[in-house]
Amino acid sequence: MAFDKEPVKKYESWFFTQQGVYVDEKEKELLLNMMRFKQGESVLEVGSGTGRNIEYLNDLGLKVTGIEPMEELIKIALQKSKISKNQIIAGAFENLPFENESFDNVISLIAFQFSIDIKKTLYEMLRVAKNKVGIGFLNKNSLLNFFNTKERRRLYKEAAPLTEKEIKNYLKDILGENIKKNNIKTGYTLYLPVNIACFFPAIDDILEKINLPFGDYAVMMIKK
Numbered sequence: 001m002a003f004d005k006e007p008v009k010k011y012e013s014w015f016f017t018q019q020g021v022y023v024d025e026k027e028k029e030l031l032l033n034m035m036r037f038k039q040g041e042s043v044l045e046v047g048s049g050t051g052r053n054i055e056y057l058n059d060l061g062l063k064v065t066g067i068e069p070m071e072e073l074i075k076i077a078l079q080k081s082k083i084s085k086n087q088i089i090a091g092a093f094e095n096l097p098f099e100n101e102s103f104d105n106v107i108s109l110i111a112f113q114f115s116i117d118i119k120k121t122l123y124e125m126l127r128v129a130k131n132k133v134g135i136g137f138l139n140k141n142s143l144l145n146f147f148n149t150k151e152r153r154r155l156y157k158e159a160a161p162l163t164e165k166e167i168k169n170y171l172k173d174i175l176g177e178n179i180k181k182n183n184i185k186t187g188y189t190l191y192l193p194v195n196i197a198c199f200f201p202a203i204d205d206i207l208e209k210i211n212l213p214f215g216d217y218a219v220m221m222i223k224k
Contacts, residue, residue, distance in 0.1 A: 008076065012050060022198035026189045027136065027217055028056060030208075031109070034187050034221040035134045037062055041104040046093050046125055047111020051077025058082050065103070067091045093121040101130040109136035109219075113159035119170045126174065126222070133222040137162045142216040143191050164213060167220055183223040188215030 014020040037043065039061040045053055048066025050073055057064045059082070066088040068074050074088050091097050093108070093115045106129040108121070115121040125133050140161035164186045171179055190197065191207045191214060207215070 008050065008073070012076075015052070019194040019198050022201070023190065023194055023217075024052075026204065027109070030187050030189045030217070030219050031107070031134060031136065034185065034219040035105060035107070035132060037105065041131075042102075044096075044098070044103040044106045044128060046096070046106060046108040046121065047114065048077060048088055049073050049111060051080050051083050051088065053107075053109060054087060055080055055082045065089070067093075067096065069093065092116075094124060095120075096124040096128050098128045100127055102128045104130050105132045105134065107134040107136070109134075110138060110159055113137055113162060118162075119173060122167075122170050123174050126224070129224065131224060133224075135167060135220045135222075137167070137218055137220070139163065139188065139214070139216055139218045140166075141214055143214045144193060144216045164218065164220065171222070181224075184220065186213070186218055186220045187211060188213055188218045190216040 015024050037057075037060065040063065042063040042065070043057055045057075045064065045066045048054055048068045051066065054064050054066050054077065064087060066077070068077070068088060068090065069092050071090055074090060077083055077088055078085060089097070093111075094117050106125045108125060112118065112121060112135050122135075125135075138159055138161045140163045142161070168184065171182075171184070175182065187208070188211060189204060189208050191204055191212070192200070197204050
């Protein structure tokens with residue numbers, strides 16, 4: 001994957017805008033609701049990028065490790081004061097350098113969709129997780145497909161949108177009949193264009209409770 005500093009700068013700065021703050025809060029809220037982390041648990045983030053999620057999870061009292069294939073992004077992440085040098089390692093999504101069940105939880109938030117081999121990445125995440133796997137993904141069935149405003153999607157133009165069904169099909173290929181032993185749940189958020197939703201957050205709140213499968217962002221939780 002070629003590295004271009006300009007999109008990364010835009011990505012980082014966008015999350016300081018009113019719309020970016022709203023998106024960030026909704027995505028983090030959904031992650032916590034789905035994963036139900038316990039303080040002190042270990043978490044591996046596959047595709048830790050510029051370290052935004054590592055900072056957040058550190059503040060929650062979790063033991064966080066990130067793996068990221070792009071050295072340039074690791075350098076940016078390590079410039080942040082809340083991230084220590086031993087928290088992020090360079091490595092490929094598809095071949096995680098950890099023993100089986102090395103972490104209580106394993107997450108990948110949108111970065112999963114940049115993987116060269118999504119099924120292999122998912123297999124590896126399941127392998128190194130002891131308790132839960134969390135997958136944050138851009139939803140192919142998003143209501144935002146009916147709107148012209150797709151501000152946030154521009155940040156992830158190389159990430160292939162997925163559906164809950166597609167990810168479950170990967171899981172069936174990997175786990176076979178053992179998939180029945182896993183508790184799998186998916187939650188959705190960000191139903192409206194962000195420039196509207198940040199002024200009327202109650203609408204997203206209501207649609208989240210109904211959990212219609214049409215939000216722009218989703219988190220699938222797989223409990224082993």
